[in-house]
Amino acid sequence: MDPDVLDALRGTLRAVVREPTDRPLADRLDELGWDDVLRDDESTALRTLFEVKGETRADVDALGPLLARELLRAAGLPPEDATVVLGPSLRPDDASATVAGDAVVVDGVVLSSLSPSLIVCAVDAGAPRVALVTRPDGTATSPLSGFDESYGFASVTCHAAADQVRWLDDGTGARAWATATSTGRWAVAAELVAIAQRVVTEAVAYTNEREQFGRPIGTFQALQHRLAAATTLRVGAAAIVAEAARDRDPWTALVAKHVAGHAAERCCTEAQQCYGAIGYTWEHGFHHDLRRVYALDRLLGGWRELEHEIGEQLLATRQVPVIGVLDDGELEPGEQRGRAG
Amino acid sequence: MTSDFASVGAYARELAQFLRDDPRVAPYRGYRPPGHDDAEAHYLGLRRLLFDEGWSRYGWPALVEGLGGGSLFRAALLEQMWVADVAVPEQYYTLDFMVEVLLRFAPHLAERYAPRMLRADETWCQAFSEPEAGSDLASLRTRLEADGDDWRITGQKTWSTNAQNAQRSLMLTRSGEPGHRGLTMVFLDLDQAGVEVRPIVGENGEPLFAEIFLDGALVPADRVVGDVGGGWAAAMHILQWERGSWSWQQQARFHTRLRQALEIGAPVTPADAAALGRAYARTTALRLHTLDTVARLATGAQLGPEVALDKLLTMDAEVAVWDAIREHLGDAIDFGDEHAWLRSEFLFSRAAPIYGGTQDIQRGLVANRILGMPRSP
Numbered sequence: 001m002d003p004d005v006l007d008a009l010r011g012t013l014r015a016v017v018r019e020p021t022d023r024p025l026a027d028r029l030d031e032l033g034w035d036d037v038l039r040d041d042e043s044t045a046l047r048t049l050f051e052v053k054g055e056t057r058a059d060v061d062a063l064g065p066l067l068a069r070e071l072l073r074a075a076g077l078p079p080e081d082a083t084v085v086l087g088p089s090l091r092p093d094d095a096s097a098t099v100a101g102d103a104v105v106v107d108g109v110v111l112s113s114l115s116p117s118l119i120v121c122a123v124d125a126g127a128p129r130v131a132l133v134t135r136p137d138g139t140a141t142s143p144l145s146g147f148d149e150s151y152g153f154a155s156v157t158c159h160a161a162a163d164q165v166r167w168l169d170d171g172t173g174a175r176a177w178a179t180a181t182s183t184g185r186w187a188v189a190a191e192l193v194a195i196a197q198r199v200v201t202e203a204v205a206y207t208n209e210r211e212q213f214g215r216p217i218g219t220f221q222a223l224q225h226r227l228a229a230a231t232t233l234r235v236g237a238a239a240i241v242a243e244a245a246r247d248r249d250p251w252t253a254l255v256a257k258h259v260a261g262h263a264a265e266r267c268c269t270e271a272q273q274c275y276g277a278i279g280y281t282w283e284h285g286f287h288h289d290l291r292r293v294y295a296l297d298r299l300l301g302g303w304r305e306l307e308h309e310i311g312e313q314l315l316a317t318r319q320v321p322v323i324g325v326l327d328d329g330e331l332e333p334g335e336q337r338g339r340a341g
Numbered sequence: 342m343t344s345d346f347a348s349v350g351a352y353a354r355e356l357a358q359f360l361r362d363d364p365r366v367a368p369y370r371g372y373r374p375p376g377h378d379d380a381e382a383h384y385l386g387l388r389r390l391l392f393d394e395g396w397s398r399y400g401w402p403a404l405v406e407g408l409g410g411g412s413l414f415r416a417a418l419l420e421q422m423w424v425a426d427v428a429v430p431e432q433y434y435t436l437d438f439m440v441e442v443l444l445r446f447a448p449h450l451a452e453r454y455a456p457r458m459l460r461a462d463e464t465w466c467q468a469f470s471e472p473e474a475g476s477d478l479a480s481l482r483t484r485l486e487a488d489g490d491d492w493r494i495t496g497q498k499t500w501s502t503n504a505q506n507a508q509r510s511l512m513l514t515r516s517g518e519p520g521h522r523g524l525t526m527v528f529l530d531l532d533q534a535g536v537e538v539r540p541i542v543g544e545n546g547e548p549l550f551a552e553i554f555l556d557g558a559l560v561p562a563d564r565v566v567g568d569v570g571g572g573w574a575a576a577m578h579i580l581q582w583e584r585g586s587w588s589w590q591q592q593a594r595f596h597t598r599l600r601q602a603l604e605i606g607a608p609v610t611p612a613d614a615a616a617l618g619r620a621y622a623r624t625t626a627l628r629l630h631t632l633d634t635v636a637r638l639a640t641g642a643q644l645g646p647e648v649a650l651d652k653l654l655t656m657d658a659e660v661a662v663w664d665a666i667r668e669h670l671g672d673a674i675d676f677g678d679e680h681a682w683l684r685s686e687f688l689f690s691r692a693a694p695i696y697g698g699t700q701d702i703q704r705g706l707v708a709n710r711i712l713g714m715p716r717s718p
Contacts, residue, residue, distance in 0.1 A: 204712050219715045221701075224708030231707055232653040236626025243629050259622050310621050311614030320600040320621065324629050326420060327350035328413050328639070 001044040009037065010048055017058035024113075025060040043245040050187045054194030057288060059150045063299075064112030066187060071119055071180035075130075075172050082117040082132065083110050084180060085156055090299050092181035095123040097131070102162035104133060110156050111299075114141055118156070121177050130173030134164040148295035150288075182253040185300045186244035189253075189260035192296050193241055196234045196260075196267035199289050200227055203271035217274070226270040233263035243324050251313075252323050254306060261303030264293045346399070346410070353417040356396055360425035365390055369427045373682040377547040381464070381506045384430035388461035391418075397433070397459060404448065405440060405455035411639045412437075416589050423593035426601070431503055432464055434590055438582035439465055439511050443528070446567035446575050450528050454509065466507035466531075468498040468553055469576065475500075476702045478513075479521040479573070483555060485514035492516075492560040494529065497552065500696075504551035505540040508532050511579075513572050524572030528564045535559065545688035583697065584648035585634045588655045592628040595662045598686070599624070602666040605673065605680070612668050620665035623658040630654055646710035649703040656693045656700050663690035 001009070016028050029049075037045045046066070053062050067084040085108035087094025096108030097120035106120050118133040139158035146153060168176065204227060207218030217223055237259040244256035268290050272279045279286045297303055314320060346352040360366050369387045374380030391397040400414030401407025415437055422429045436458060443451035457463040474481035483496025494514055504510065510529045517523035531538060535558035540548035567575045599620060631651050637644060667674055667687055674680050674687065694700035708714040 200712065204714055207714060215718065216715055219717050221705065221708075221717055224712075224714050224717075225701065225704040227712055227714070228653070228704035228707035231712060232650060232657065232704075233626075235650050236623070236630055236654050236657075239629035239633065240622075240626055255622055255625055258618070259626055262622075304615075307618035307622065308614045309618070311616065311618035314599070314603060314617050314621060315609055315614060318600075318603040318606070320596050320603065322596055322628070323625050324632050325350070326353065326413060326417055326632060326635070328348055328411065328636075 001041045006044065006048065009045065010052060013049055013052040014056060017052055017056055017060045024065075025062055026065045043248070046183075046187060047190045047242065047245040050190040051194040054191035055198055057195070057198075057292065059152070061112040061152060063184060063187060064110065064152075067111075067180045067184050068115070068119060070183045071130075071176045074179035075168055075176035077132075080117055081115040082119050083112060083115040084119045085110055085121075086300075087121070088155075091301055091305075092178070092185075093128070095128075096120045097122040097133075099124055099129075102165075104131060104160045104165050106133060106139075106156060106158045106160065108156060109144065110141070110154050111152055114139065114156065118158075121173075127170060128174045128177060129170060130168045130177050132166045132168070133158075133160045136160045136164055146295060148288075148291040151292065151295050153295070178250060181300055182250040183248070185253040185257040186241055188296050188299055189237070189241045189244065189256040192260040192264040192293065193234060193238045195289055195293055195296075196230075196237070196264040199264075199267045199271045199286075199293075200231055200234065202286075203227060203274045207274050223274050226273060230263070230267040230270040233259070233266050237263040240323070247323070249323075251321060254301070255310060255323070257301055258303050258306035258310060261293075261297040261306070265297060265303065268293050345408075346414075349410075349413045349417050352399060352410070352414055353421055356418065356421045357424065359394070359396065360421055360427050366425075366427060371426050372428060374428075377549055378506060380428070381431070381503065384428075384432070385461045387427070388430055388432065388459075392460045401440065401455075401459070402444070404452050405444070406459065413635065413639045416586065416635045416639075419586065419590035420593040423590065423597045426597055429590055429594075432458065432461075434583070434586050435465060435467065435503070437586040438579045439467065441582045442511065442526075442566065442575055442579045445578055446526070446571075447528065447565070449563065450566065454528070458509075463509060464503065464507045465509045465511065466501050466504040466551075467579075468501040468504065468510045468512040468529075470500045471497060472499055476699055478576070479524070480519075481513060481515060481524070483512070483514050485516040485525050485527065485560065488559075490562045492527065492562070492565070494527070494535075494555045494558045494560060496555050498555070499541070499552045500550050501553055502550045504531070504538050504553055505548060507538075510553065511566065513576055516569055516572075521573040522570060524576070525569050526566040526572040526575040527560045528566055529558060529560055533558060543689070544691070545685040547685065549689075581638065581644040581648050584651045585631065585638050585644075587697065588627060588631040588651040589635050591655050591659065592624055592631060595620075595624040595627075595658055598666060598683075599662060602669050602683070605670060607670050607673055610668065610671065613665075616661075616665040616668040620658070620661040623654070623661040627651075627654040627658040646706050649698075649706040649711075652698055652703050653700065653707065656703075659690045659693035663687045 049062055053060060064083060068082040071084060072079055085096040085106060087096045087108050090109060097104050097106045099122050114135060116135055118135055120131055120133055122129050136158050141154050141156045144153040144155050207223055208216050210217050240256045240259050244252040275286060278284050395408055396418060398408040399410045400412050419429055440451060440455045458465055469478060471481045471483060483494060486493050508531055510531055512527050512529050514525055514527060515523055516525040535556045537554040538551050540551045543549045634651050674683050709716050
């Protein structure tokens with residue numbers, strides 16, 4: 001995307017996510033001609049949306065619709081108003097439903113208000129199976145208490161009869177679920193990196209104002225080095241997130257989610273140390289960022305478990321995948337930036 | 342001038358095949374040097390081969406007998422050598438930034454001397470640090486004094502990588518007032534009276550670097566690089582190239598070393614997976630960030646303090662990679678001769694937060710110049 005166009009898009013998205021309205025974000029984006037923007041450069045547009053969401057800490061539902069859209073598209077199904085139900089652990093490989101004879105019992109977590117159709121994942125004989133469930137009467141949903149209650153996590157349970165369940169072909173369903181959750185991973189990673197950047201920027205502003213021992217505390221190398229070390233992690237994470245959005249490879253998305261969660265937590269830790277006691281108060285507001293970072297870190301896999309998963313993968317394959325290619329040739333639209341070497 | 346490859350990717354693919362298949366490369370594939378100086382001598386042959394076959398001439402202009410193409414060709418050479426486990430001679434990243442600074446500030450010296458270095462007829466070194474001027478580089482004291490039309494140098498340099506094998510040195514000296522305005526860069530012959538080079542043995546037992554003692558060494562008038570008093574600008578120009586190509590080739594080395602450690606194999610311990618995951622993530626972060634840096638350098642962009650981030654990412658990755666390798670290999674790396682070369686590289690990795698600009702200095706640069714925190718009084 002042309003840098004000027006990207007700047008304009010960023011500005012527009014900032015205004016859109018801050019609109020004081022209860023209308024769903026998806027409707028507001030539609031009015032922008034979002035489909036045209038996505039057709040032009042989907043990776044950059046989606047990444048920018050989630051960066052803007054992180055930067056503004058707006059409570060808008062961007063991820064729920066993205067997961068549903070990605071899943072339906074990857075399954076070769078027409079778009080419809082659907083909600084993806086994740087398993088209670090929020091891990092992509094966790095089941096959000098169990099099979100009971102011909103019926104399906106749904107027990108999972110959603111990130112947004114419920115659509116007429118639910119997309120669930122069951123694990124049957126070790127293999128994931130994905131179904132579209134017409135939301136039955138008596139579906140119970142309740143907000144989940146947790147680190148960040150403004151993000152919109154809610155539990156959902158229901159019992160769907162056989163005629164309310166459409167199973168996807170096993171292979172198709174598993175692939176579509178993996179595609180959607182991988183996209184979700186780098187999207188959340190983009191949001192985390194943007195939060196991390198703002199957290200450090202605000203901490204720097206505070207350290208330049210706050211004086212102790214007769215000078216701004218920002219002049220102390222002890223604090224400078226904390227924020228610089230955290231920034232190093234954030235910058236590295238941003239590079240992987242950008243590549244994950246480009247290459248759409250599940251492995252890159254996994255690594256991106258790991259580094260983004262790690263960098264965001266570290267940025268929060270160091271910023272909080274700069275604030276001292278004031279940062280711990282409810283009034284200060286830093287806790288909103290801290291809470292959101294912990295909530296987003298858990299979503300689709302926390303950074304510590306993903307670190308372990310990356311290592312397990314290396315040990316299992318005895319291979320070290322190389323992400324990103326050095327080349328001066330332009331990539332064709334949609335062309336994979338594959339793994340070299 | 343452009344090269345005869347359609348793209349850097351096409352060059353990299355053909356080069357990869359050459360490095361993998363050509364019998365003349367065989368002595369260099371998987372070569373584990375018995376010692377640092379043996380390695381440098383061994384690599385003279387490799388440097389000649391890559392020059393004669395043209396591979397190391399891409400990315401350089403015709404002025405220095407290059408075959409053209411942008412600097413990404415050089416980045417591709419460094420990467421493909423590591424992929425093929427053909428260790429990159431130290432001269433290749435030295436070459437990157439020393440030839441760059443000559444091309445910019447003293448093209449007459451680049452034209453005369455750079456082809457000799459590319460051909461491996463000569464080896465060069467950089468000499469900036471002094472016993473009393475490490476992180477505080479601008480306080481250096483080695484004097485450059487006029488002698489008719491020429492100049493004489495007196496003083497002492499240290500931590501100069503490979504100086505014991507080098508014939509020429511790019512040296513930063515003091516020609517005037519204290520501080521960074523009184524500095525001048527020169528291109529000095531080391532094989533002359535008035536110059537004594539003494540190797541320093543590092544903690545891995547290898548003489549990686551050396552001290553240089555200077556007692557009235559001659560610098561002919563035409564060997565000043567850039568302006569008299571303009572040494573700081575030349576040093577800063579070097580820095581962006583040094584950061585870019587060093588960081589880039591390091592990530593390629595880390596990928597290869599991680600793969601080799603996994604191939605050696607060992608009983609898996611509970612700590613293995615997390616350490617390997619961290620090492621891989623740090624290496625990937627380094628790779629993708631530095632990919633952007635080398636691409637920007639190739640467009641001719643002048644980079645500033647942001648290259649400190651490349652350096653910091655390299656340190657994080659180097660330490661994490663070698664921690665993971667040691668964790669994974671356990672006693673196989675800790676004891677015995679078979680993997681002594683890995684033990685040596687492990688020990689070298691402990692210097693990662695120190696060499697070429699310490700972690701603490703780089704963090705200060707990021708805080709002051711990028712984050713906008715005020716300088717310490």
